[in-house]
Amino acid sequence: MSTYTKHLIWRSFSISLFVWLTILCLDFTVSFVTELENLSDGISFLSLLLTTMLEQPHKGLQYLETSMLIGTLIALTLFNQQGNLIFLRSLGFAPVKIVLIAGIGPLLLSFILVNLDEFVFISLTDKSNLSQKISIEANQLDQGAYSWQLNEQNLIGVQNLGTNQITGVQLIEFNETGEVIRAERLASGLLKGNQLTVQSLANASPMTRVFPFLLKPLLDRKSLERSSLRSLLNLKKSYATDNSKSDLRLIESAIYAKIFLPISAIGIIFFAGSLMFGLVRSGGIGRQVMFGIFFGLLFDLTKDLFVASFLTYQWPIVLAYLLPILGLALGGWAGYRRL
Numbered sequence: 001m002s003t004y005t006k007h008l009i010w011r012s013f014s015i016s017l018f019v020w021l022t023i024l025c026l027d028f029t030v031s032f033v034t035e036l037e038n039l040s041d042g043i044s045f046l047s048l049l050l051t052t053m054l055e056q057p058h059k060g061l062q063y064l065e066t067s068m069l070i071g072t073l074i075a076l077t078l079f080n081q082q083g084n085l086i087f088l089r090s091l092g093f094a095p096v097k098i099v100l101i102a103g104i105g106p107l108l109l110s111f112i113l114v115n116l117d118e119f120v121f122i123s124l125t126d127k128s129n130l131s132q133k134i135s136i137e138a139n140q141l142d143q144g145a146y147s148w149q150l151n152e153q154n155l156i157g158v159q160n161l162g163t164n165q166i167t168g169v170q171l172i173e174f175n176e177t178g179e180v181i182r183a184e185r186l187a188s189g190l191l192k193g194n195q196l197t198v199q200s201l202a203n204a205s206p207m208t209r210v211f212p213f214l215l216k217p218l219l220d221r222k223s224l225e226r227s228s229l230r231s232l233l234n235l236k237k238s239y240a241t242d243n244s245k246s247d248l249r250l251i252e253s254a255i256y257a258k259i260f261l262p263i264s265a266i267g268i269i270f271f272a273g274s275l276m277f278g279l280v281r282s283g284g285i286g287r288q289v290m291f292g293i294f295f296g297l298l299f300d301l302t303k304d305l306f307v308a309s310f311l312t313y314q315w316p317i318v319l320a321y322l323l324p325i326l327g328l329a330l331g332g333w334a335g336y337r338r339l
Contacts, residue, residue, distance in 0.1 A: 004084055005101050008075065013105030015078075016071025020113075023067055024060040028052060031059075054128035058121040058226065061261070064113060066296030068106035068265045069272055073288035076102055076273075096336040099273030103266050110262040118258075122228045146170070151211055156196065158189065158213070166191055169198055219247050224254035232258070245314070253307060253317050260321040267328040268299050274335025299324070 032052045039045060076098070079085050088098055146157040146168065153175070159168035169186040189198040196213035224232065236251045272295055276288070303324050310320035 004088060007084070008079055008098075008102050009105045011078065011105070012072050012075035012102045013109055015075050016068050016106040016109050019071045019074070020060060020063060020067035020109075023063045024056055027059065027063070028056045031056070051128040054124040058117055058125045061113065061117055061121075062300075064110055064261060065265045065268055065299065066292060068103075068110060069268050069296050070289055070292035072099075072102050072106055072269050073272065073276060073292050075105070076276075077288050094336070095273070095277045095339050096270075096332075099270060099277065102273075103269040106269060107262060107266050110265045114258065114261060118228050118230070122226060125226055149213055151213070154211060156211055156213060158191075158196070166196075169196075171198070171200070219250050221250065221254070224250060225257070227254065229255065229258050246311075249311055249314070249317055253311065253320070256318055256321045257307075260325065264299075264303070264321070264325050264328075267325045267332075268296070271328040271332040271335070274332040274339070277339060299328075 032049065035048055035052055039048060076085065079102075085098070093101075146159055148155065148157045150156075153173060155172040155174070157168075157170040157172075158166045167188045169189045171182075171184045171186065172180060173182045175181045184200060186198050186200070189196055191197075191213060194212060194214050196211045198209055198211075200207050200209045227235070232251055232255050236248065236255065239248045239251060272292070276291060303321070306320040306324055307317070309315075310317050
């Protein structure tokens with residue numbers, strides 16, 4: 001690998017990271033200003049600031065493809081302004097090869113961020129959501145949806161946060177005649193291996209109690225997006241024996257979204273490079289940024305339309321992620337042939 005190719009890879013990597021962090025900061029500012037209206041006696045300014053900051057890295061994954069595209073286009077523009085692009089062409093580098101080399105840096109960055117999201121970012125988001133939930137007043141907790149389960153002579157209700165940490169635990173005990181002998185409300189509990197562990201205050205002294213509790217959380221795309229790939233795979237196994245195919249398809253959609261994220265990032269770079277290679281020699285950085293934002297938004301809208309359509313008509317959901325990527329590959333291949 002020549003010095004020029006290493007320089008191009010490093011520059012595209014560093015610029016893509018800078019673009020991603022910039023978008024992350026802008027989104028944090030907007031999100032925090034929006035969340036300020038939720039200030040109350042139960043939610044302080046500091047806790048709201050901390051919660052928004054902890055959520056931001058995971059939310060930033062939605063800007064990954066656009067950031068990678070803008071970073072690559074800016075790197076190619078700077079490379080051309082220094083005369084290095086013409087030098088690579090004189091060495092026999094085809095446009096498609098130059099674009100693919102420039103895409104190595106963003107591809108490595110996407111793998112790093114996806115793995116950080118799997119092991120770090122999602123757990124930070126879960127902790128921020130849990131701390132915010134627990135800080136809400138008791139009467140506000142009543143407004144959330146509860147999942148109830150009858151276990152022997154205990155009726156247990158919990159509010160699920162999409163993780164092992166749950167909040168708003170209500171414990172009602174009955175005697176043999178069905179009369180309520182005790183009702184207790186707990187701030188939080190731990191759900192692990194279908195076992196619910198809570199700190200009960202029976203007889204005015206703390207006591208750890210464990211109950212069998214099989215909780216299947218309410219599924220929606222937002223909660224599934226906040227789940228790690230490992231938890232999604234485990235969730236898919238638990239729903240594989242159920243008759244609810246719609247829930248299973250939602251889980252599969254969330255799994256494929258995480259798996260195909262780096263692939264779609266390099267796909268959009270490949271296609272945009274075929275359109276922009278001529279403009280890289282004549283356009284400035286501002287043009288590349290505007291094109292990257294526009295094309296990134298257009299691809300996201302197209303991908304969301306595919307996913308929504310395939311979920312609605314119950315077609316194989318994996319095709320909803322493969323077809324846009326294949327379209328990018330074919331369109332890019334046709335574009336490079338005309339260069």
